Amino acid sequence: MRYVLIVALVGAVAIAAEEPKKDAKLTKKEVGKMMKDAHKGDKSAQVAVETELKKDAPDWDAVAKSAKTFDAMGAAFARVELGYSSPATYIAATKALMKAAGDKDKKAATDALAALNKSCVSCHRYGGAGGALR
Numbered sequence: 001m002r003y004v005l006i007v008a009l010v011g012a013v014a015i016a017a018e019e020p021k022k023d024a025k026l027t028k029k030e031v032g033k034m035m036k037d038a039h040k041g042d043k044s045a046q047v048a049v050e051t052e053l054k055k056d057a058p059d060w061d062a063v064a065k066s067a068k069t070f071d072a073m074g075a076a077f078a079r080v081e082l083g084y085s086s087p088a089t090y091i092a093a094t095k096a097l098m099k100a101a102g103d104k105d106k107k108a109a110t111d112a113l114a115a116l117n118k119s120c121v122s123c124h125r126y127g128g129a130g131g132a133l134r
């Protein structure tokens, strides 16, 4: 059992290493701009989805639109050097939010948003990629 797990892990690492880099790298500045559009300020996708989920009848198209912005953000992480930080929890929460928007499921969407908010620390701490959140 343990052997199988190790083989699986080694295999996964090998695949990740061989994956062709299709897209050009993004600069930290470009990522910072995307992050601001997604997560900072009144016009951000984050505030939009938070506003909708406070309503009794959220506009699910608006929730889906915000989730798409986070999805693009998640994809962009593959194009920037993050060091040891992983976008996995951010991407998982985004996928959950997209599904919840499709299902028009307010509880699931609220949980997904909470998970997304918790995912920030996987990058934003101790001056790692992204630095301390302001």
Ligand code: HEC
Pocket (backbone or CB within 6 Å): 028, 029, 031, 032, 033, 035, 036, 039, 040, 077, 080, 082, 085, 086, 087, 088, 090, 116, 117, 119, 120, 121, 122, 123, 124, 129, 130, 131, 133
């Ligand atoms: C996978 C790593 C990762 C995750 C997860 C992540 N960020 Fe970032 N974030 C970055 C990187 C990289 C930058 C660009 C930093 C730079 O300019 O050097 C950034 C920049 C930012 C900026 C812009 C900072 C500025 O003023 O220029 C904000 C705001 C931000 N992130 C908020 C968030 C929030 C809120 C979350 C959680 C919902 C989050 N980030 C999750 C990696 C991440």
